[in-house]
Amino acid sequence: xxxxxxxxxxxxxxxxxxxxxxxxxxxxxxxxxxxxxxxxxxxxxxxxxxxxxxxxxxxxxxxxxxxxxxxxxxxxxxxxxxxxxxxxxxxxxxxxxxxxxxxxxxxxxxxxxxxxxxxxxxxxxxxxxxxxxxxxxxxxxxxxxxxxxxxxxxxxxxxxxxxxxxxxxxxxxxxxxxxxxxxxxxxxxxxxxxxxxxxxxxxxxxxxxxxxxxxxxxxxxxxxxxxxxxxxxxxxxxxxxxxxxxxxxxxxxxxxxxxxxxxxxxxxxxxxxxxxxxxxxxxxxxxxxxxxxxxxxxxxxxxxxxxxxxxxxxxxxxxxxxxxxxxxxxxxxxxxxxxxxxxxxxxxxxxxx
Amino acid sequence: xxxxxxxxxxxxxxxxxxxxxxxxxxxxxxxxxxxxxxxxxxxxxxxxxxxxxxxxxxxxxxxxxxxxxxxxxxxxxxxxxxxxxxxxxxxxxxxxxxxxxxxxxxxxxxxxxxxxxxxxxxxxxxxxxxxxxxxxxxxxxxxxxxxxxxxxxxxxxxxxxxxxxxxxxxxxxxxxxxxxxxxxxxxxxxxxxxxxxxxxxxxxxxxxxxxxxxxxxxxxxxxxxxxxxxxxxxxxxxxxxxxxxxxxxxxxxxxxxxxxxxxxxxxxxxxxxxxxxxxxxxxxxxxxxxxxxxxxxxxxxxxxxxxxxxxxxxxxxxxxxxxxxxxxxxxxxxxxxxxxxxxxxxxxxxxxx
Numbered sequence: 001x002x003x004x005x006x007x008x009x010x011x012x013x014x015x016x017x018x019x020x021x022x023x024x025x026x027x028x029x030x031x032x033x034x035x036x037x038x039x040x041x042x043x044x045x046x047x048x049x050x051x052x053x054x055x056x057x058x059x060x061x062x063x064x065x066x067x068x069x070x071x072x073x074x075x076x077x078x079x080x081x082x083x084x085x086x087x088x089x090x091x092x093x094x095x096x097x098x099x100x101x102x103x104x105x106x107x108x109x110x111x112x113x114x115x116x117x118x119x120x121x122x123x124x125x126x127x128x129x130x131x132x133x134x135x136x137x138x139x140x141x142x143x144x145x146x147x148x149x150x151x152x153x154x155x156x157x158x159x160x161x162x163x164x165x166x167x168x169x170x171x172x173x174x175x176x177x178x179x180x181x182x183x184x185x186x187x188x189x190x191x192x193x194x195x196x197x198x199x200x201x202x203x204x205x206x207x208x209x210x211x212x213x214x215x216x217x218x219x220x221x222x223x224x225x226x227x228x229x230x231x232x233x234x235x236x237x238x239x240x241x242x243x244x245x246x247x248x249x250x251x252x253x254x255x256x257x258x259x260x261x262x263x264x265x266x267x268x269x270x271x272x273x274x275x276x277x278x279x280x281x282x283x284x285x286x287x288x289x290x291x292x293x294x295x296x297x298x299x300x301x302x303x304x305x306x307x308x309x310x311x312x313x314x315x316x317x318x319x320x321x322x323x324x325x326x327x328x329x330x331x332x333x334x335x336x337x338x339x340x341x342x343x344x345x346x347x348x349x350x351x352x353x
Numbered sequence: 354x355x356x357x358x359x360x361x362x363x364x365x366x367x368x369x370x371x372x373x374x375x376x377x378x379x380x381x382x383x384x385x386x387x388x389x390x391x392x393x394x395x396x397x398x399x400x401x402x403x404x405x406x407x408x409x410x411x412x413x414x415x416x417x418x419x420x421x422x423x424x425x426x427x428x429x430x431x432x433x434x435x436x437x438x439x440x441x442x443x444x445x446x447x448x449x450x451x452x453x454x455x456x457x458x459x460x461x462x463x464x465x466x467x468x469x470x471x472x473x474x475x476x477x478x479x480x481x482x483x484x485x486x487x488x489x490x491x492x493x494x495x496x497x498x499x500x501x502x503x504x505x506x507x508x509x510x511x512x513x514x515x516x517x518x519x520x521x522x523x524x525x526x527x528x529x530x531x532x533x534x535x536x537x538x539x540x541x542x543x544x545x546x547x548x549x550x551x552x553x554x555x556x557x558x559x560x561x562x563x564x565x566x567x568x569x570x571x572x573x574x575x576x577x578x579x580x581x582x583x584x585x586x587x588x589x590x591x592x593x594x595x596x597x598x599x600x601x602x603x604x605x606x607x608x609x610x611x612x613x614x615x616x617x618x619x620x621x622x623x624x625x626x627x628x629x630x631x632x633x634x635x636x637x638x639x640x641x642x643x644x645x646x647x648x649x650x651x652x653x654x655x656x657x658x659x660x661x662x663x664x665x666x667x668x669x670x671x672x673x674x675x676x677x678x679x680x681x682x683x684x685x686x687x688x689x690x691x692x693x694x695x696x697x698x699x700x701x702x703x704x705x706x
Contacts, residue, residue, distance in 0.1 A: 088518075092445070158520050158524065159520045160517070160518070160519050160520055160524050160528060161517070161518040162515065162516070162517050162518075162528060162532075163515070163516045163517075164513070164514070164515050164516075165441075165513070165514040165515075166513050167511050167512050167513055171511065171513050174535045175513060175515055175532060175535050175536070177535070178531040178532055178534060178535035179515075179528060179531055179532060179535075181531060182527045182528050182530070182531035182532075183528070
């Protein structure tokens with residue numbers, strides 16, 4: 001946790017860690033890592049800071065890609081979006097942007113903000129708003145903390161800029177999603193701009209360091225701290241479509257080795273939402289469900305294919321998501337599973353053992 | 354043409370004239386006229402002005418409803434949209450709004466701006482950007498004149514505000530249309546904000562007066578100047594659906610009286626686009642095609658029904674639309690009819706006679 005900057009040497013570890021925290025979503029880290037490596041070569045290392053390191057009158061800019069990862073895999077940003085958005089923000093709000101923050105640490109959305117920070121000459125906050133990846137605009141810690149979305153901004157690779165002042169976060173999601181689809185299925189978004197005072201208690205701190213640490217553990221062939229194995233097996237069915245601005249579907253794994261004869265079905269909305277075995281929920285949002293290959297690296301939803309050898313793992317979510325308000329924002333009911341009562345994955349597995 | 358203000362006594366004539374100029378679209382005038390009558394009762398008459406009457410450093414605010422008229426028929430504005438939009442404009446652009454202008458004089462979009470002007474305490478410009486109604490954002494005289502869209506704004510009845518800085522008018526249409534659908538199918542829009550200097554030569558002047566004049570002629574039982582009868586008959590088929598933010602479809606009329614034995618098929622995208630008889634084009638955009646009932650009042654697309662007695666009339670469009678650039682922006686090809694060569698309706702009919 002002693003990281004004070006992100007250098008070229010950290011990119012692969014960060015990407016690997018973000019992959020696992022992405023729970024299938026947040027965008028494949030391949031292109032984001034390439035982009036970030038280039039930006040660090042061009043502009044040098046990015047300072048990794050805490051909220052207390054920032055001037056109190058400046059704005060933290062939470063940034064990420066919105067859209068379907070199935071689209072984002074092929075449709076890359078132009079590289080000028082972050083500059084455009086920063087300029088619009090500073091003109092609109094009359095305050096300087098003093099730090100970049102990942103909206104979600106999961107997937108490429110945990111990696112690309114390093115590139116944006118490098119390009120903008122700004123530090124990166126060692127924090128995000130999810131501690132994982134979630135598919136929808138309202139599913140952020142700021143919303144759990146009761147902070148309204150404020151000004152939402154989007155910029156696409158053509159240079160089109162859209163801004164929204166929605167009456168609430170749900171309307172923010174509707175408007176941004178429709179615009180993301182109109183922009184071609186993927187765009188850069190900023191929202192919940194905050195001063196350090198507003199950010200305290202409303203963000204999840206230390207998650208950039210955590211992602212690098214997970215990546216280092218993967219590289220060292222060590223297990224991921226806190227991860228629970230759900231099933232080791234192979235992909236026997238992938239149902240995946242891009243619909244309404246999301247990647248939706250399900251993947252079925254058939255157990256191999258000690259898990260032979262077992263089937264695990266995971267339902268997906270950009271991220272892995274619920275894992276079912278014999279009709280029983282074995283893990284569910286907001287807990288993390290990831291599929292990792294034999295090297296320990298995560299396989300994002302958009303790259304799942306028949307026959308792949310993967311292990312399904314689950315990890316406890318940040319405690320914030322287990323509060324009543326956290327579950328309201330990103331629990332099973334928020335994803336269309338009103339009948340699933342959330343049980344922490346540690347307890348589900350303990351009950352099984 | 355000597356109108357200097359719009360009073361309560363003018364609302365019905367304005368609505369009747371806008372109905373005919375709406376060519377089936379622009380929104381049914383019924384609710385807009387009610388809203389306008391209420392606003393004029395509350396705030397008094399609205400001054401009708403020319404560009405030269407306005408201060409040179411102020412902004413003209415072109416305003417209208419965007420969406421499918423089939424939705425707008427049931428989904429009414431809240432009445433606070435114009436105030437919200439004006440506030441955002443003045444904050445963003447740092448210039449005062451000095452006049453309201455109809456984006457399109459056709460349908461309710463020619464009537465409601467009177468209410469907005471009354472509510473805002475501003476004059477109404479005796480002009481619009483179409484001289485009729487068209488379904489898409491780029492189909493405005495400012496675009497023909499080469500003026501870029503600038504800042505586009507939308508506000509819905511919930512109070513959500515969206516703004517766009519698109520790279521061109523076509524992107525403006527894509528982004529606004531998607532947002533209109535997300536906002537429930539209908540919303541208030543503003544775009545192409547202009548100073549008087551920018552407006553000169555880029556708008557169609559005198560169209561509010563013209564609409565009132567047409568309404569007076571209808572009330573007096575006189576014919577509409579310049580109107581050509583295409584067919585007198587009844588509706589024998591209506592194919593109408595709300596798709597992608599538009600009302601689309603076709604209506605077929607069967608001739609009665611002297612026109613017995615003839616069939617006219619009119620294809621629709623919010624507005625009446627093309628009238629075919631025996632596979633031959635008898636009138637086509639940008640010329641105006643309207644259906645009027647026995648009282649001379651227009652029947653908008655969303656109210657067409659089997660068995661209705663109507664007369665299909667056509668009117669020449671503003672000369673602006675007959676220029677090469679005008680036809681590029683709103684000629685047959687812009688509506689997906691690349692094989693129809695535009696012929697002015699006077700010539701089509703003359704060739705027939």
